[in-house]
Amino acid sequence: MKLKKILEYVFILISVIGFFLWMLSLMVNGYESRQISLFFNEMSDFFADFLNTVGYCGQRDPYNNLSYVGWEHKQYPPLAYVFFWGFSQFVADMDPYYERGFFLNMYQEHLFLYMLIVFWVSVLIFVFELVLHNKNDNAFIKYGTAIAILLSFPILFSLERGNSYLFVIVFVMIFIFNYNSNSKILREFALLSLAVAFGLKMTPAILGILLIYEKRWADAIRAALYGMIAFFAPFLLFKDGFMNLFYFLRNMRISAKAHSPFDGVSVLGSVSYCIERIFPGGVDYNIQTILIIVNYVICLLLLVFGFFYKHKWQTILAITLASISISGQANEYCLLMLVPFVIEFLNDAEHDAIMSIIILTAIFMIFLTYRISFILWDVHIGVMLLLLVELFEGVKDFLNYGKNKYHDSLL
Numbered sequence: 001m002k003l004k005k006i007l008e009y010v011f012i013l014i015s016v017i018g019f020f021l022w023m024l025s026l027m028v029n030g031y032e033s034r035q036i037s038l039f040f041n042e043m044s045d046f047f048a049d050f051l052n053t054v055g056y057c058g059q060r061d062p063y064n065n066l067s068y069v070g071w072e073h074k075q076y077p078p079l080a081y082v083f084f085w086g087f088s089q090f091v092a093d094m095d096p097y098y099e100r101g102f103f104l105n106m107y108q109e110h111l112f113l114y115m116l117i118v119f120w121v122s123v124l125i126f127v128f129e130l131v132l133h134n135k136n137d138n139a140f141i142k143y144g145t146a147i148a149i150l151l152s153f154p155i156l157f158s159l160e161r162g163n164s165y166l167f168v169i170v171f172v173m174i175f176i177f178n179y180n181s182n183s184k185i186l187r188e189f190a191l192l193s194l195a196v197a198f199g200l201k202m203t204p205a206i207l208g209i210l211l212i213y214e215k216r217w218a219d220a221i222r223a224a225l226y227g228m229i230a231f232f233a234p235f236l237l238f239k240d241g242f243m244n245l246f247y248f249l250r251n252m253r254i255s256a257k258a259h260s261p262f263d264g265v266s267v268l269g270s271v272s273y274c275i276e277r278i279f280p281g282g283v284d285y286n287i288q289t290i291l292i293i294v295n296y297v298i299c300l301l302l303l304v305f306g307f308f309y310k311h312k313w314q315t316i317l318a319i320t321l322a323s324i325s326i327s328g329q330a331n332e333y334c335l336l337m338l339v340p341f342v343i344e345f346l347n348d349a350e351h352d353a354i355m356s357i358i359i360l361t362a363i364f365m366i367f368l369t370y371r372i373s374f375i376l377w378d379v380h381i382g383v384m385l386l387l388l389v390e391l392f393e394g395v396k397d398f399l400n401y402g403k404n405k406y407h408d409s410l411l
Contacts, residue, residue: 003351003353003356004351005141007345007346007356007360008137008141008144008145008346009141009144010360011145011148011342011346011363012141012144012145012147012148014364014368015148015151015364015367015368015369016144016147018364018368018369018370019369019370021370022035022369022371025370034371034373035370035371037371038153038156038157038369038371039156039157039160040157040161043160045104046104047107047160047161047162048104048161048162049162049163049164050087050116050161050163050164051103051104051106051162052069052073052104053080053081053084054084054085054087054088054091054103054106055068055088055097055098055103055106056068056074056081057081057084058085058088058091058094058097058098059094059098059239060085060239061239062076062081062084062085062238063238063244063247063248063250063251064247067098067101067103068101068103070258071250071251071254072254072255072257072258072259073255074251075248075251075252075255076164076200077198077199077201077231077234077248078234078238078244078248079196079200079230079234080164080199080200080201081234082237083200085237087112087115087116087119090109090111090112090115091106120159120166123167123170124150124155126167126170127150127155127169127170127173127339128146128147128149129146130170130173131146131149131173131339131343132145132146133177134173134177134343134347135346136347145346148367149342149343149367151369152367152369153332153335153367153368153369153379154333154335154336154338154339154366154367155336156369157332157333157335158332158333158336161333163331163333164200164201165333165334166333166336167200168197168200168201168204168336171193171196171197171200171204172193172194172197172204172337172340173339174189174190174193175190175191175193175197175207176207176316176340177190177340178190178193179191179194179210179211179216179219180210180214180216187219188222191219191222191223191226192226194207194223194227195223195227195229198230198231199227199231202231203323203327204323204337205227206303206322206323206326207319207323208223208224208227209303209306209319210315210319213306213315232245235248255329259329261292261295261329262288262291263329264329264334265324265330265331265334265380265383266295266324266325266327266329266334266383267295267298267299267321267324267325268291268292268295268325269330269380270379270380270381270383270384270387271291271294271295271384272291273378273380274380274381274384296326298325298387298391299321299322299325299326302318302321302390302391303318303319304394305318305391305393305395305398306318306319308398308400308401309393309394311344311348311350312344312348313341313347313348314393314394314397316341316344317341317345317390318390318394320337320340321383321386321387321390323337335366335367338363338367342363342367355389355393358385361382361385362381362382362383362385362386362389363382364382365377365378365379365381365382365385366379366383
């Protein structure tokens with residue numbers, strides 16, 4: 001059996017077994033189970049990312065809304081707030097929620113709950129179909145991979161939060177799998193999808209560098225134009241119009257000060273996590289400053305190495321790691337951005353055995369639903385392993401490129 005087949009079957013088998021062990025533990029032990037830790041704060045503020053954001057938007061003034069939390073949590077791009085404002089229209093009367101300053105019981109509104117279920121079921125179907133359509137091999141592998149992705153930690157975590165990354169990843173996948181399609185219509189649809197992803201979360205914009213790698217200059221220009229429209233036009237739908245741009249920048253600045261870049265699952269957060277495991281006292285201010293600089297250097301290296309990687313999954317992984325790290329704030333739902341990489345990795349017919357084992361282990365650390373109690377088994381360790389693989393492969397491919405160029409110059 002080829003290594004590719006082994007990797008695919010192991011990924012599907014372990015992912016499905018992990019999910020059922022996770023579910024069995026919750027059935028037997030309930031909230032006492034360690035497996036409840038998969039969810040943020042053990043589900044103490046269920047679906048808060050979605051419900052709270054709907055509350056912020058109901059008065060069409062999200063950037064100045066001070067309900068529940070301060071401005072540091074009101075920093076989404078305007079297109080995201082347009083979406084959430086739309087859901088606020090399914091609530092019969094928002095005033096009682098504003099009077100209480102509490103939105104987490106909003107799902108008790110029947111019409112709102114119904115539309116919520118329809119929307120999230122649709123999102124999951126889209127994710128399933130996109131994996132199914134873009135995974136190569138036989139039907140069992142295709143369906144098995146799609147099911148394994150749906151039962152993974154990033155999906156379940158994001159669904160419990162109701163975080164918009166779960167539908168952003170739909171547009172990200174459409175772009176990654178169609179930006180170089182032979183169909184002009186699909187290519188244009190991919191560019192529009194990238195613009196929508198940017199309008200919803202901003203960081204996916206870095207994926208546009210794929211167009212630069214392939215010297216698709218016209219596509220890059222159109223993608224930039226679509227992105228500008230997706231970002232600026234929605235401001236007009238809120239009170240004060242384009243003045244909201246300044247409110248948005250204000251909130252972004254406040255948010256950057258309020259949230260530590262050393263938290264989360266970015267490269268910086270993962271490096272910090274590993275250091276704290278070795279040195280429980282953590283690092284001082286000077287070391288933190290150095291780490292922030294190193295983080296940006298690593299992001300830059302990953303993007304530069306994208307010109308030299310031999311495999312598409314390597315390029316996708318490099319850009320993804322840079323995209324979830326460059327902003328300095330990356331919670332677990334950002335790991336959804338790794339889904340296209342996983343698909344491309346499993347699609348690749350050429351694999352080095354040792355490197356593949358390391359990568360698959362890292363994927364399980366990140367995607368496996370079942371929570372394993374072991375100091376060396378953690379999401380952050382998985383991110384670090386993927387980063388080390390990318391840097392190693394990047395340096396190797398860069399040196400090979402230089403070596404080949406030098407030999408060609410001698411001919």
